Amino acid sequence: MYGGLSASQEKVLGRLVRGRVVTDLGAGDCGYARKLLDLGAQRVVAVDKSFYHSFADPRIELVERYFRDFEDDIDLAFVSWPVNWSTPGLVPALERASQVVYLGKTTGGLMCGWDGFWRHLQGRSVLSYHPEPTNSLIVYDGACLTARDLLADEKAAIATDRIIHFGL
Secondary structure: OOOOOOOOHHHHHHHHOOOOOEEEEEOOOOOHHHHOOOOOOOOEEEEEEEOOOOOOOEEEEEEOOOOOOOOOOOEEEEEEOOOOOOOOOHHHHOEEEEHHHHHHOOOOOOOOOOHHHHHHOOEEEEEEEEEEOOOEEEEEEEEEOOOOOOOOOHHHHHHHHHHHHHHO
């Protein structure tokens, strides 16, 4: 669990997940899956290519699979600290989600996610944005029907992607 959540981020996330099934894409050690349950999620579907720890919690469904092989419907997707390279199947999974929660950091010299990931998120409307020194929590809704200003994390992702990939 990189960064951790601030008290205000936990409050926002708790209101959003309460009573819902959340799909944790890239669940890793399931630290955030457990946190989502603590915040009131009814159940968490934890998706990752492999899990580091085995544990028993009937409210967490472990799906050991690559994103490209995961085709289930998603109500609320949770993505924390995605890798910096294209991950086949992650964007199509996000496209199936009615809402997306991003947790990570692209400002202050940090980077998570890649250009296709950020292009998808930039096409969604923003319900809330909660930047903190350790990470940012962004809640995205459906497709954005009008142009919107980019968030600081989105701007930083674009700038970093150009430096890394295009040498600008």
